[in-house]
Amino acid sequence: MNPTPSTSPAGAARAAGSRLLPLSFCLALFAGLLSGCGSTPRQGDEPVASAPTTQPAARAPAPARATRGGGYYLDDGPDDVLPDDLDNIPDAEPRAEPLHRFANRPYHVMGQSFVPVTEVRPFRQRGHASWYGRRFHGRPTSSGEPYDMYAMTAAHPTLPIPSYVRVTHLDNGRSVVVRVNDRGPFLRGRVIDLSYAAAHRLGYINAGSAQVEVEQILPDEAPLVASTRPVPPLAARADEGVVAAGEPALAARALEPLPAPAASAVDMQGSTAPAPTSAALATADGAGGLVPPIASASGGIFLQLGAFASYANAEGFRDTVQGRAAALAERFELLADGERFRLHAGPYESVDAARSAAERMGSLLKLKPFVVVR
Incomplete structure (x- = not known):
């Protein structure tokens, strides 16, 4: 039987992994999901596209783990030691890739139905981004590739697998390019799940989530993609609501925070029109x-x-x-x-x-x- 995102252990566990649920409920739900997923066979004959991974030799101690209300769910946090060059992990490099044969089929999970997009076309969406970490590190994603928390990847409910998107943090202007190779998140209000490295680059690891804009990178745009890194800001003119010539960082102002949309993340799945x-x-x-x-x-x-x-x-x-x-x-x-x-x-x-x-x-x-x- 071919797998669908609704039977993926990582996707199901992330779906249950709201950082707002009670601990006992989450543990019970996660155990039940794992037991149910364990009997579901995964597709074994699907070729897995190669994806670059980042495995730095030098590591630094991880920050202290949150016990409640922190940036991650239960034990889904950083490693005990972290790469010492997380800030320098490069963006994913967009390239033309054939779409996965199985990961783009319609599926049903958590009482919701999703119909993935089967072509790369203009797409823009705003909402909350979350992230997932070491609990899923090395586990198969919906594409069959092992999840690498130190690679620039993402999970999205409906975007083509694989495809590339630019994700911009609307509060600080930071932007990264990631490769979509997994399904999720399935909680209303969440539009994308980023890898630990991508969330670190955007600066919301400790917060757990952030308001972002997700924009599909089209084939013609692929040769020129790079993140917008803010440079240290200087004082702005008092009589002007924007930066003055020759003064602060333009990068941090290049994408101003926008009002949150009325539609939820799941409601936005049909927003792929040009x-x-x-x-x-x-x-x-x-x-x-x-x-x-x-x-x-x-x-x-x-x-x-x-x-x-x-x-x-x-x-x-x-x-x-x-x-x-x-x-x-x-x-x-x-x-x-x-x-x-x-x-x-x-x-x-x-x-x-x-x-x-x-x-x-x-x-x-x-x-x-x-x-x-x-």
């Missing part, structure tokens, strides 16, 4: 001249530098970027996209030209722009 057509609000060239708003955005190849819920903050960010990047003579546009305002640079003649511009701007602005095609 994003709404953007409307250009205002443009500015490298010399600082404003262009009147236009009705709709032109197509082409662009770089995205940031996204904001407030137009005023987006405009201030654009002015800051424009001031710092004046020597590059780039053209910038602010675009309205649903609830957000995005700062784009371009257009460029080719993806290669956009990548070159991204490297120049990234070095100058301490940002990681990425290619978008609209």
Whole structure:
């Protein structure tokens, strides 16, 4: 019998592993799930795609384990010793991969039905991210690959396996790229389960969860993906709600926290439709001249530098970027996209030209722009 995510020991245990449940109830539920899962055979003849793992030799002592209300459920925490270079574990590197034959079938778990997406297409979702650690380290994921808590991977209820997503912490602006190779979480309000390493990079290990945005990385975007690492912030101008030219870290402002959506995580599983057509609000060239708003955005190849819920903050960010990047003579546009305002640079003649511009701007602005095609 082919396995489904509903019979995966790791997925079932994580589904039961709410950090808010009473300890005795969780222990009993987890024991029952394990006994039920133990009799379910797993698929043995499915080829397992290779995935890079991180096994540093040098380790550092783990932080003290939480006994209640901490960042992980029961004993699902860090190892006794941790790699000493967790901050330097690189993002997953997106590449074209065939979809798994079994991991993308519809399934039913915890009274909910899920229909995984079977193609890589535009997808954006906001909600809470959790993480899972040593309890599942080495156990098979829904893809059949062993879970590596020190690799940049994730579990998602419906995204294709395997696929790649950019996950951004909406409270601190940090961003990572992870490879989706597992199913979960199944608790309402949770949209993605990250590996220990990915959660560490985003900075929410101790909190246990964080408000994030998940965005699918499309094949055309794969060659240019990297996390946005905030640099130490300096003081902002008192008369401006955004950073001033030449002062603080742009990276931490490049994605402003957004209001939480009304729909729950499970309700969002159908939100894979392409994003709404953007409307250009205002443009500015490298010399600082404003262009009147236009009705709709032109197509082409662009770089995205940031996204904001407030137009005023987006405009201030654009002015800051424009001031710092004046020597590059780039053209910038602010675009309205649903609830957000995005700062784009371009257009460029080719993806290669956009990548070159991204490297120049990234070095100058301490940002990681990425290619978008609209």
